[in-house]
Amino acid sequence: MSYKQIIYNTPPAPAIDPSLSSGTFRVHTVPQPDYVPADKVLVRAHYLSLDPAMRQWLTAKRSYIAPVERGAVMRGQSIAQVVAVGSKLSSEYQVGDWVVAYSGWQEFAVLGAKEAEKVIVPPGGRPTDAMSVLGMTGLTAYFGMLEVGQPRAGDTVVVSGAAGATGMVAGQIARIKGAKRVVGLAGSKDKCEFLVRELGFDTAVNYKDADWRKQLKEATPEYIDVFFDNTGGDILDACLARANRDSRFVICGAISQYNAAKPQGPASFMNVISQRVTMKGFIVFDFAKKYPEALKELASWLAQGKLRRKEHIVPGGLESAPQALVDLYKGANTGKMMVEVAPVSEALKAKL
Amino acid sequence: MSYKQIIYNTPPAPAIDPSLSSGTFRVHTVPQPDYVPADKVLVRAHYLSLDPAMRQWLTAKRSYIAPVERGAVMRGQSIAQVVAVGSKLSSEYQVGDWVVAYSGWQEFAVLGAKEAEKVIVPPGGRPTDAMSVLGMTGLTAYFGMLEVGQPRAGDTVVVSGAAGATGMVAGQIARIKGAKRVVGLAGSKDKCEFLVRELGFDTAVNYKDADWRKQLKEATPEYIDVFFDNTGGDILDACLARANRDSRFVICGAISQYNAAKPQGPASFMNVISQRVTMKGFIVFDFAKKYPEALKELASWLAQGKLRRKEHIVPGGLESAPQALVDLYKGANTGKMMVEVAPVSEALKAKL
DSSP: OEEEEEEEEOSSSSSOOOOTSSSEEEEEEEEESSOOOOTTTTEEEEEEOOTTTHHHHOOOOOOOSOOOOOBBBBOOOOOEEEEOGGGGGTOOOOOOEEEEEOOBBSSSSEEGGEEEOOOOOTTTTGGGGGGTTTTTHHHHHHHHIIIIOOOOOOOEEESSSTTTTHHHHHHHHHHHTOOOOOEEEEESSHHHHHHHHHTTOOOEEETTSSSHHHHHHHHOOTTTEEEEESSHHHHHHHHHEEEEEEEEEEEETTTTTTSSOEEEEEEOHHHHHHTOOOOEEGGGGGGGGHHHHHHHHHHHHHTSSSOOOOOOEEOOOGHEEEEEEEHTTTTSSSSEEEEEEEEOHHEEEEEO | OOEEEEEEOOSSSSSSSOOOTEEEEEEEEEEEOOOOOOEEEEEEEEEEETTTTTHHHSSOOSSSSOOOOOTBBBOOOOEEEEEOOOGGGGGTOOOOEEEEEEEOOOOOOEEOOEEEEEEEOOOTOOGGGTTTTTTTHHHHHHEEEEEIIOOTTTTTEEEEEEBBHHHHHHHHHHHTTTOSSEEESSSSSSHHHHHHTTTSSSSETTTSTTHHHHHHHHOOTEEEEEEEESSSSHHHHHHHHHHEEEEEEEEEEOOOTTOOOSSOOGGGHHHHHHTTTTEOOOOOOGGGHHHHHEEEEEHHHHHSSSSSOOOOEEEEEEHHHHHHHHHHHHOOBBOOOOHHHHHHHOOOEEEE
C-alpha cells in the first residue's frame, strides 16, 4: 500500500509551471505507514484548499510565513477524514471524524492533534465550510472588513477579487453591516451577475471590459470609503484614484502581482496624501484570539441565509492541484477553489 | 507707485518652466492701492515660503485644496510687515507688525484679518520661524510624526527628504521622543553630515550614492518601524522593502513624483501585507484644533536648544521665486527655502 505526495520541486520563474515531469512540483509515492504513533492520527485528505497566498510561499523572501522548502511536501490545508487513531488520542478522535488538516498536498498524512482540527458542523453547514466560509477564508474576510476596513453606515465599499472565496464573503459582510453601497470587481460577466443576483452586491464591474475604469467611476458616485483589495496592480490603482477622504484601503492580497517578474505599485499613490487614505495590510493569524467569536457570527449568518457560500471543486485527484493552482491565478473559479483528492462514499457525501 | 505679482500662466508639462517670458509663471505689475478698506491691512512681503506642495496646486485634479486658477496670483505664504491698517483693525494691528500672510507671490497685498496672522516671537525665536519650524512646516512634522507615526521607545525611525524643512524637524522630534535610532535620507554628502553633526541623527544615507540601498539596509539592522516619507518613488520602495512588522509609514509628501509625467507607485507594495504595514496619508490642516498646544511644545524645544532650525534664503526678489521653486524640486536647499522679496532695514534685521 502506498500513497502520493506532491513535492515542491523548482522555484517558479516567475510563473508556476504545472508540468509534473519538469515543473514547479513533482509527484512522489511513499508507503502507507504500518502503524500510527500514540499521539498522532492518520488522516485521508478528501478536499485540498487552493489559496492565492500559495504562490508567496514558494518565494524565498522575508514574509509572514517561512517559504516551503524545496523537496518538501507542498503546504496546504485539507478537509480530511480520520482513518486511524493513536492510542493516546482515542478519547479525542474517532475513525470517520472530519478534520481540517494541515496535511499539505498528499493523500494521507500522520498528524498531531494541533494539525488536525475536528470539524464541528453548525446547522446549515457542511464539513468543507471549515476550509472556506467558516475557515481561514471567511475569517480573513471578517477581520479584514470589520477590524481593518470598518465600514460605516453611508459608506461605499468596493471589493476586488469579489467572486473569489474571500472577496465574496467580504462584500456580503459589508452588506450585512449596513454599507450604503457594495461594489464588486470581478473578471467575467457571469461572475458579476452572480455577485449582484446571488449575493446582493449593488453592482459589479468586469475589469476585463475595455471601459472598466469608467464603469468603476460610475459605480462609485460618492467615491470609495472602504476598499478591500485582493488583486493589487491596476485595480488598486484605479480604486486609489476614486478614494474618498479618510478612506480605508484593506490590503488583503495582490493576486495580480504574485507571478509578476516586476511587481507594480499603485501609480495613483499620491492620493494617499490628498485624500488622507489609510492603507493597511493584515494577516488573519494576527486575530487568532478572536476566531471563536467571529466563527460564531459567521455561522449564524450562514444559518440565517444572510451569508451565502460557493465552492469550485476541481476533480481529478491530487495530481490536478498544480494546474488548478495555475488556474486560480487566472481567475477560473467563482468561490472557494478545492481539489477533490479522493471521492467520498455515498454515505459520506450525504453528510457533506 | 506700483508693485509686482507673479501670475500662474500655463500648466507645467509636467515640469515647471521658470522662464518669466514663456513659462509657467509671468510677472504682472499693478498699482499700489491708494486706500486700505476698513477691515483690511496692507502688508509688504519680505520672505516668501517655497513648499514642495506647490507643484500639486498647479495640477487641476481632485486634491486636498483647489488648484490655483490660471491667471491668478500664485498661492503662497509669506512673512510680511504691516504697512497700513484699515480703520476697523486699528486695535489689532500696528504698522510694523510682522505677520504670516496668505499673500501669494506678490510684493504687497491687501488682506483680511484671517489672512494675516500676527507673529508672536517666542524666546529664542525670530519672525521667519512662523513660516518654518513654528509654522506649517513644523506642525506638519509634529503631527505626522507623533499622531500618524507614533514612534515608541526601541523604534527605528527613518525620514526621507531629511534635510528639507519638514524632514529635519520630523527627525529631531523622533529623537526628542526617544526613538532608538533615527536615520535620514538626503541627497548630498553635506546634507548627510549636517543631519548627523548638527541635528543628532544617528546616521544618514545619501540616496545619490550608487550603493544607497545597501547603506539603507546597514543603517536599519532592525528594520524600519516608522518611515516619514517626503519623497515617494524609489526611496519609499526601498523603505517598504525594509519595513518591520506593524510599522507605520507616514505619507507626508512625494516630491520625487510631483513633476513626473507617469508617477511611480512603490513596487515593494506586497510587503504592506506580509509586514502588516499601515501607510497613512495626512494633511496638516486636519489637526488645526491642536495647533496651539503643538506650537507651544515646538517653541519650548526651540528655546531649550533641543530643536534646531535651518533656513535657505534665496536672494533676488520676487522674480527669483519660479527658479527657486524648480531648484527646490532638485534639492538645492538644506532647511526651509524662502525667497527674499524685499530686503529689510538694518533695524528690522536686528529684530529678525
